[in-house]
Amino acid sequence: MEDSSSRGPAATKPDWPGGAACVVCVTVHMDGPAVEVGRRQVPLGIHSRGRYSIRRGIPRHLEILARHNVPATFFMCGYDAEIVPGLMREVHTAGHEIAAHGYVHEGWDLGAEEPELLERTHRILSDCVGEAPVGWCSPSGRKSALTLPVLRQLGYVYDASEKDDDVPYLATIDGAVSEEMVILPNNTVSLDDVPAYREGQALAEEVLENWIQELHAIHRGAGYLHLTYHPRSGFGSGGPARASIVDRFLCQAAAVPGLRFMTLRDLAAHCLADPGAWRR
Numbered sequence: 001m002e003d004s005s006s007r008g009p010a011a012t013k014p015d016w017p018g019g020a021a022c023v024v025c026v027t028v029h030m031d032g033p034a035v036e037v038g039r040r041q042v043p044l045g046i047h048s049r050g051r052y053s054i055r056r057g058i059p060r061h062l063e064i065l066a067r068h069n070v071p072a073t074f075f076m077c078g079y080d081a082e083i084v085p086g087l088m089r090e091v092h093t094a095g096h097e098i099a100a101h102g103y104v105h106e107g108w109d110l111g112a113e114e115p116e117l118l119e120r121t122h123r124i125l126s127d128c129v130g131e132a133p134v135g136w137c138s139p140s141g142r143k144s145a146l147t148l149p150v151l152r153q154l155g156y157v158y159d160a161s162e163k164d165d166d167v168p169y170l171a172t173i174d175g176a177v178s179e180e181m182v183i184l185p186n187n188t189v190s191l192d193d194v195p196a197y198r199e200g201q202a203l204a205e206e207v208l209e210n211w212i213q214e215l216h217a218i219h220r221g222a223g224y225l226h227l228t229y230h231p232r233s234g235f236g237s238g239g240p241a242r243a244s245i246v247d248r249f250l251c252q253a254a255a256v257p258g259l260r261f262m263t264l265r266d267l268a269a270h271c272l273a274d275p276g277a278w279r280r
């Protein structure tokens with residue numbers, strides 16, 4: 001008989017694409033100099049960690065993702081696309097999804113300015129890579145009552161900002177459940193490098209161990225793994241040791257039976273093809 005003592009409450013496994021047992025969505029938050037510029041810092045010296053993302057982190061992670069043949073979702077700020085449009089196009093040409101992440105990573109209350117900022121970033125990213133983004137993740141997790149209605153008007157089909165479920169679910173927009181937009185939760189604090197490296201000062205090996213534990217628990221359970229990392233220096237995974245554990249994680253994940261890597265855009269399309277299955 002199978003031992004279920006370590007499983008916790010039974011999780012219902014949704015219908016994943018191709019009958020997969022587990023989907024893994026790798027999301028890369030570029031967080032280039034836009035972060036420092038948004039904080040009104042000059043992106044030099046101690047404030048140059050976003051520039052590491054441009055110079056070293058993204059090229060390093062593009063090589064790792066290519067070697068594992070993993071398509072990822074890159075959340076990009078409009079400001080970063082303005083200063084390094086060629087790098088954005090390189091990410092897009094490599095087959096990754098470009099999604100929106102604010103203009104200067106604005107993680108503060110935007111008030112009436114919010115629609116214009118969402119539209120500006122949308123226009124910049126669209127013009128830069130020749131394809132409109134359909135996904136958004138809030139910088140720092142901030143949202144307002146305006147956010148989803150404006151994104152939906154711009155054609156977005158998913159939001160990856162919520163932390164409140166194990167699996168995707170239909171978004172509520174202006175008080176009504178929408179069959180045109182899905183929430184793809186970014187739910188697992190230990191599957192984000194920032195808390196570990198900034199607040200916990202963890203070793204890369206410890207972070208890998210945590211990610212592998214999450215992988216196996218999620219694979220046994222609902223089967224939705226949303227990994228978030230940042231190719232910056234400082235709090236991110238841009239440098240060699242931390243990038244190498246992303247590499248090792250992808251290697252171990254690829255060996256798990258029934259696992260499927262996919263972009264958030266492709267997962268959103270899967271959910272919205274049968275919206276009734278994702279209604280709460």
Ligand SMILES: [Zn+2]
Nearest residue numbers: 029031139140
């Ligand atoms: Zn960010």
